[in-house]
Amino acid sequence: MSDRFTITLDGRNCPATSGETVLDVAGREGVSIPTLCHDPRLDPAGACRTCLVEVAGERRMQPACAFRVRPGMEVTTGSERIARHRKVLYGLYLADHRLDGSGLPSENGSVNRLREQAARSGALVLPPVNAPRSGRPGDSNPYIRFDPDLCILCARCTRYCDEVEAVSAITLTERGAATTIGTIGDSGLLDTSCELCGGCIDTCPTGAMTEKKSYGIRHEEMEQVRSTCNFCGVGCQVDLKVHNGRVVKVASPPPGETVNDGNLCVKGRFAYDFIHHEERLRYPMIRGRDGELHRASWDEAIRKTTEGLLAVKEKHGADALGFVSSSRCTGEENYLMQKLSRAAFGTNNCHQCAAT
Amino acid sequence: MTNSIPEIRDADLLFVIGSNTTEAHPIIAMEMKRAVRNGARLIVADPRKIWMADIAHSHLQLKPGTDVWLLNAMAHVIVTEGLTDDAFIEKHTEGFEAVRKGLSAYTPEGAETVTGVPAEAIRQAARDYANTPRAGIYYTLGITEHTHGTDNVYALANLVLMTGHLGVRSAGMNPLRGQNNVQGANDSGATPIFYPGYQRVGDPEVRLKFEAAWSVSLPPEPGLNLNVMMKAMARGEIRGMYVMGEDLVISEPNASQVEAGLNNLDFLVCQDIFLNETTRYADVILPAACFAEKDGVFTNSDRRVQRVRKAVEPPDEARADWEILCDVARTAGYPMPQYESASRIYDEMAALVPAYAGISHARLEENVAGLQWPCPEPGHPGTETLHLGGPLIGRAGFQVVEYRESDELPDDDFPLVLSTGRVLYHYNAATQTVREPGSMAKAGRNFIEMHRRDARRLMISDGQMVTVSSRRGEVQAEALISPRMRPGCVWMPMHFADSRANLLTNDAGDAVTGTGEYKVCAVSIRA
Structure with a gap:
């Protein structure tokens, strides 16, 4: 005990x-x-x-x-001793770091805790050192970018990859000043055990691990809307980051707050391109006598829908109708679909799609 | 789930059966990995050597469709070695005696012959499960997608009840739901036998309640489940369909039958966010908003009701599904109320569903981690662990379960057993994920996974295009020779429209649920 x-x-x-x-x-x-x-x-x-x-x-x-x-x-x-220690520490971190004109760590859009802390506590100005750390410029994975000159080797990303995701795709490689976040044989992430969960990005305190898709959009410029992931049944909470009316990034709420404890998978974090995809359905469509689909108004499409269903009901009875609801839609929408089936059309032939 | 996802990390034993957790529920898998790191024992039962099997203390690599034999043999060991929780059985259950008697034939040695799992491994798994107080069972569609899926679930429930592993934190019976809102869709009454809140359609008093609430007379007979609907459509008995957010042609078993049925319909309306294989048969297509473009709630696997919030506008004229459904109802002459928002619809539903009554959109603003049903009144904190202090229904019933073979077994013409499932990088009919570069880079095309021994016999090399045939159809896919498979068993993902696994699968359904037998059908492969 x-x-x-x-x-x-x-x-x-x-x-x-x-x-x-x-x-x-x-x-x-x-x-x-x-x-x-x-x-x-x-x-x-x-x-x-x-x-x-x-x-x-x-x-x-x-x-x-x-x-x-x-x-x-x-x-x-x-204490004074602690303040002095931090000033020296930040100075050492900044000495081989990519800095902007203000002498603070460069920003690439990600939350940068090193920048915030160095700005608050002050950092000793030391002569710049050229870090020989290498990245993986040839890595063609579409999601995760590594900027070695923003890395402080805290190993949060590699420890996350070992301890939480447990795939050990990235690790500390090389030695001394050349130490970097590497992969086996410097392979691109697509050729490693990496499952592209992106947890390394979320845990990185300096923006060295960052997203390729939303690179450069400052986090302050994004509006944030808390929602629930639309893939599997875990119910991960997500923060949809919106910029100019588009979802440009998905992040997890902080650890400890929600069921996913700060974690997301590859689909939850990255598979959002479908939202603004050019092939989304934009207008109602009705199949014409020519067998092709033609754009229609909502009034026409709703009328055609109702007529089509009511004609079947009149000729063959209500139980000749079937209503397939969706486990992908909201609870409210499933409620309305079964109400539509039962109350408006008079059949209990209503089942959600995940029934089989 | 009788437990909650955050309880997983505190478990001392995880029995994961028929769940490829790292690919189908990656975040729950992270919790399981954490439990194992913390010292929990992991037992995996799966015909494939899945990722979780790599970190498991024991992998029971059973033949597909033999779960009942395996689970009954575990129960047999628990009973014969005196590992039952007699106090729990006495106080909280009924029907144990019949089950106990029925188990005598299910010896571990007999199980070894049928399932292929060594008798000693079954004994050890049974002892570990029974002797560990915080032992949780986790299962997914590997249990339910069988003609004996309900039996599989009963056999698991028998294990839970005879060991008293219920109503305890981190110990219980945990189906992991496949879709974001499959739990919520069932809760909301999108099932042919239940009104919202699992209130039976066949119960006249319940019907009166809903007739009063909706001011309409309602049909007294339960409806057809989806599996039966598909067959009724093929026979010409279902003539008109309204399909919302579902690609029947990719998702339903025996796809060519489904297509023939869709072709027969007098009228089909599809409401979706993309064109798909089913919309090819549609007379009307209604463009819907996706999750990021509307408000509402999803209910996850651990009964957690959480908000979906509108972040962006739908494209052009696309509208939220709930708005479209209201318009159709009104045009059909039913006076659906003018809901100002999704929250009003929720309130109407919650007033009819006691387990949801304490939850509202307003309460979910304050409860960032969601609220878990049952939550009967507004002051109620929600229910993390079900059945604390005894089963909710009073006494839980044991069920006598006998092993039955799968509907279609391998023979000379179709000598291999095919199971189907999901890969990490895609989601079901994959209309969303085939439009995602990372998903396509990691998993861009269909494959058939097989053991080296089968590949050698068929003269097939890794990466070669092969034809996979069943009694119902055939598809081309790339051979993937893999140490994860059992000899005689092959596996294919179900995502790809250009190579559809469901042309092969068997649409024989479970007698109770109608769930199709996606996990077992007989196929042959040729180069």
């Missing part, structure tokens, strides 16, 4: 449970500690050193994301 005890956080007594990390307790207490490599779905890595805090009795600062609480532990999350 886990023990309950208190720890001191910035001078305040806070309840804690054995097994929790300092970051867990701080999150519950509303104390904000910046993180980059932390994702609640992943085992703590303590890799990015952004979340270092002071713990009484520990000579070195400790990563809040990985450091487990102990009874009576005294933690300080903000």
Whole structure:
């Protein structure tokens, strides 16, 4: 069983449970500690050193994301020493990073937590270093793009690929300053075990892993509408990102909020091209005597529909009609379809399509 | 599902049968992977060596269609080794004695002969399942798409009841629903035997309730299920059809029969977002809005009602399905109310369905994770785990289940068993996913997956185009020689309009549900 005890956080007594990390307790207490490599779905890595805090009795600062609480532990999350550490840390990250004119990490449309944090805390300006990290310029997969000069090697993407999606398509490759996010033999993602779930994009804190489809559209310029994915029966919640009246991106709500816990699959995240596809049906159509379909008005099409169904009913009875409803449509629409079948046309021959 | 998706990660044992979870329900598969990482035991029963079998502690690679034998043998072990939860059986169930007696013939050794699964593996799986308190069963269409699909489900339910694995967090009976709203469509009454909320059409009191609510007299006899409707259409008994959001020609078994039937119709109206194989027979086509262009709710596998919200406008004159249905009803002379929004339709339905009554569009604005039915009143938090503290219906009934062979078995002319299913990158009739570059890059054409031994016997090499034939039709597909298959068994996805698996499949249906036998039919293959 886990023990309950208190720890001191910035001078305040806070309840804690054995097994929790300092970051867990701080999150519950509303104390904000910046993180980059932390994702609640992943085992703590303590890799990015952004979340270092002071713990009484520990000579070195400790990563809040990985450091487990102990009874009576005294933690300080903000001090001059911590501020100095962060300034140096961000400076080091920025030294081999692609920067814009303001000296902050370049933006490519994705949420960029490194940029936000460096802007807030300040970063020591160090002479730029040319990083020899390579990407995969020949990767022809249509969805996932990797910009090596925006990567801080926090390994959230590779850990997600190992621990959550469990396909291990990407990994840290090369050594030293050349370390990068690679694949076996530098293959394109289509030729690896990658299932194109795009979880690496969602978890990336710097926009190094990003979407090819919506590349460059700033996230602030997109309107966001929460909805439910229209593919399988898991019911993942999705944020449809709308730009100029079109869905240009689909993302998951943050981990911990909805049934999908921040995750999506390849269809939920990327298979939205059908929405604005040129082959969508745009007008009602009626088959003419020539056997071809012709554009019609809604009035004509609805009248023709009703006449066609009523003619069958008159000649052969209501049970010569069949109504096929759709498990792809909403609950309200299924309700109306069976009501239409039963109340308007008088038959119980109504079944939704997933019946077989 | 009697449990909820977030409970999966806390399970100590997962028994996954007839579910290719990583491809058909990828996000539930992530939860299962997490459970296994946390130390849960995973037992997979599937004729194919699917991805989940790679991380499973035990893979029971049974012959297609022999599930009842396998499950009865597991029950046999549980009973003979005294692993039953007698207190649960006594308090919460009925009919156990008959089941217990009926199981004596289903020995693990007998099961090995019929199913091909080693007797010792069956014994071990049965012991592990019975002895683990938080043990959940997860199944999909590999269980239900058989002429004995209902028997398969009963056999699973018997296992659940005799071990008391019900009404416990992370332990229960969990069908994973294939479509976004298959649960909701059933809940809403789009079935020939139930009004909304599973209220029986054949019950006169129920009929009176709906007649009063809808101010109309209603037909007393239950209707035809979809499988029977397709056959009635082929016989000329169904003469007019209204098809919303479904491609019958791709999705229904024995597709050439379906096409012949559609050709016979006096009148067909299709309401959809794209032209498809079925619209070729339509007299009228009504253009509909897709999910991103309308409001409403979907209900997922764990009974979670969640909002669908309009994000963009439909193309040109396309309209939401619910608006079109209202117009058709009114033009036909039925006074469908003037609903201002989908939320009003929901309210009308919820007033008739007790399990939905506590949920409204307004409540779903505040509950970002949705609300799970039953949710009988507005203050109710929804129901995460069903049957806590005992079965909802009082006592749960055991069912005696006897093994029956599949409708069509392999013979000299058609010596291989074909099962069909879904791949990760496509969705059902694939009208949406064939228009997606990534899906086409990963899975651009049809294939027939087979064991090397069968390929060698037929002189077929990997990647070669072959002809697959059954008594009902034939298709061309690329041979995929794969270590995932059992010898004698082949597998084909059902997505591709230019190479339709359902020209081959058998439309014999389950006696209760009418679900077609997509998982077993006899085929031959030639180069």
